[in-house]
Amino acid sequence: xxxxxxxxxxxxxxxxxxxxxxxxxxxxxxxxxxxxxxxxxxxxxxxxxxxxxxxxxxxxxxxxxxxxxxxxxxxxxxxxxxxxxxxxxxxxxxxxxxxxxxxxxxxxxxxxxxxxxxxxxxxxxxxxxxxxxxxxxxxxxxxxxxxxxxxxxxxxxxxxxxxxxxxxxxxxxxxxxxxxxxxxxxxxxxxxxxxxx
Numbered sequence: 001x002x003x004x005x006x007x008x009x010x011x012x013x014x015x016x017x018x019x020x021x022x023x024x025x026x027x028x029x030x031x032x033x034x035x036x037x038x039x040x041x042x043x044x045x046x047x048x049x050x051x052x053x054x055x056x057x058x059x060x061x062x063x064x065x066x067x068x069x070x071x072x073x074x075x076x077x078x079x080x081x082x083x084x085x086x087x088x089x090x091x092x093x094x095x096x097x098x099x100x101x102x103x104x105x106x107x108x109x110x111x112x113x114x115x116x117x118x119x120x121x122x123x124x125x126x127x128x129x130x131x132x133x134x135x136x137x138x139x140x141x142x143x144x145x146x147x148x149x150x151x152x153x154x155x156x157x158x159x160x161x162x163x164x165x166x167x168x169x170x171x172x173x174x175x176x177x178x179x180x181x182x183x184x185x186x187x188x189x190x191x192x193x194x195x196x197x
Contacts, residue, residue, distance in 0.1 A: 004041075005034055008046035021046070024048060044060075080131060081158070081160075081161060089168075097143060099141070101139075102137070102138075114130065143171055144167040146166070147165065
């Protein structure tokens with residue numbers, strides 16, 4: 001774990017008590033093992049409470065976070081891939097579904113499937129970072145047939161891999177049918193080309 005060691009030294013000390021920040025001793029805060037592994041050790045003229053809202057400490061903390069986040073993003077972008085997803089609906093005036101999911105199934109089946117939420121109202125968008133590798137990709141929306149239904153997709157580190165889909169409205173039936181019947185009743189239900197008795 002990479003970390004910075006920040007401590008306060010404004011406190012008291014006497015013949016009977018070690019140097020402290022009015023609560024914890026400096027010896028405890030500056031354990032040699034913690035100092036040895038820290039990226040940097042930074043001391044402030046603050047006590048145990050004032051260090052929590054000191055402008056200087058907050059400025060130092062924000063500086064560390066900003067530089068760490070920038071470096072982390074660079075590292076992730078260089079070691080992960082991104083997928084650019086384009087989609088369109090047919091017919092163009094169809095009611096757009098409320099939810100869509102982009103599904104990646106790894107070629108190595110022992111790896112875990114990834115499902116990413118996609119905004120159906122944005123025709124072109126990019127995913128978050130994805131582990132490089134070979135996948136079978138699908139874009140799913142209830143009531144729509146997707147072309148291609150699924151296809152191989154190779155995600156490369158530091159690259160944007162493009163993937164396009166056409167979603168055709170098929171409609172769907174959902175709900176419950178309730179009817180009173182007796183032992184002599186007979187009924188038929190038709191769903192598309194299927195007949196259920």
